Amino acid sequence: MNPVSALDFDYVRDLVYRESAIAIDPDMQYLVESRLTSLIRKTEFSDIPELVSSLRRKHDPEMVCRVVDAMTTNETSFFRDSHPFETLCKDVLQRVAKSHSDTIRIWCAACSTGQEAYTIAMSILEHCPELMPRISILGTDISAEVVAKAQSGQYNRLEVNRGLPMQYLTKYFTQQGLAWEVKPILKESIRFEQMNLIGSWEHLPQMDIIFMRNVLIYFDPDVKSRMLGNTTKVLRSGGCLFLGLSETTLNLNTNYQRVTTDSSHYYKLA
Secondary structure (H helix, E strand, O other): OOOOOHHHHHHHHHHHHHHHOOOOOOOOHHHHHHHHHHHHOOOOOOOHHHHHHHHHHOOOHHHHHHHHHHHOOOOOOOOOOOHHHHHHHHHHHHHHHHHOOOOEEEEEOOOOOOHHHHHHHHHHHHHOHHHHHHEEEEEEEOOHHHHHHHHHOEEEHHHHHOOOOHHHHHHHEEEEOOEEEEOHHHHOOEEEEEOOOOOOOOOOOOEEEEEEOOOHHHOOHHHHHHHHHHHHHHEEEEEEEEEOOOOOOOOOOOOEEEEEOOOOEEEEEO
């Protein structure tokens, strides 16, 4: 397999940035080479130069999407950094529930293969089940492949072993051969769809809570600022935003104030 050349690497970097705003560092040539090599095994192309040459000659939307999918990081697990889910149930949901009597809408803005959305549903059922009839969870991701997996709700042994307590596995999942499938009690409150975060957000309803954890780290400051600005437009007054542990709104958006709890923190519209 021929390695990626400097010209092809720059082309892929530009393509991915243009389509997703994901910034690939100049020293990450090895990452592009590794992920495109894995993609090529599933295509008719023999090597990376042939793939990039094809992309240069003609605009193939399907192949562009597959390249972007290959370059996105879909790292996730059940109850990842568990404290935000404690904060959601102990501090945020009760306040939101009292602020209005409508459906409580929660958006997982980069849901990957769905573990975060299902974790939210399990957390609510365990800690404030009386609110579950009012809960509507939307999970979105740029990758059609991972959205399809999230919709299926099927996970292998390695995936359920990552962060999922055994009592929740037996309570909320059904074994299907070598896989475990989410039970309807979780699925009925969650909807998944494909969405590019740098595209239009106009179709989104007003949200009460947004989980955008470990997303901003992949964007440059201008895109981060624009993304945070968009969240203020879809959050209801008093809405809450959860970011990753290493992420912040500081120097990016002044519409948020950080709220610190016993176990975690979140950002509230000022």
